[in-house]
Amino acid sequence: MPIISTFFGIIVRMYFDDHPPPHIHVEYQGREALIALADGTVLKGSLPTRALVLVHQWCLDHRSELARNWTKAQALQPLSRIPGADND
Numbered sequence: 561m562p563i564i565s566t567f568f569g570i571i572v573r574m575y576f577d578d579h580p581p582p583h584i585h586v587e588y589q590g591r592e593a594l595i596a597l598a599d600g601t602v603l604k605g606s607l608p609t610r611a612l613v614l615v616h617q618w619c620l621d622h623r624s625e626l627a628r629n630w631t632k633a634q635a636l637q638p639l640s641r642i643p644g645a646d647n648d
Contacts, residue, residue, distance in 0.1 A: 561585065564629055567618070567644025570611055574633050582630040586615050595619060597626045618645045 564584070565572040573585045582597040586607060593605035593612075600616035607615065619626065622642050629639045 562639045564639055565618075565642045565644045567646045568611075568614060570615060570644075572615070572618075572642075572644075574629055574639060576633045576636050578633065582627070584619070584626065586611075597623065597630060614645050621645075 561573045561575050563571055564574050569588060571587045573587070575585065581603070583594045583603055584597065586593050586595050588607055588611040591605065591607055593607045593615075594603040595601070595615055596603050597619060600619035602612070606612075625640065625642045629642070632639055
């Protein structure tokens, strides 16, 4: 599963041909969560509060890029890296 962004120790991935609704897989300090692209809410799993706040805002800031990557992933096309909240 491709890593599309990393910031502050948070790893953001997206599966190819994944199930709806559009989402990302986020890992931080051994915890994992599925986060909805539409509004940054947790669909499954959990993250520490501070990491969740960062991911939520990052999703809002990069909504269009995430949507484009979701479309590419569904078509099995290479995904684009998205700058992290720390501007990597």
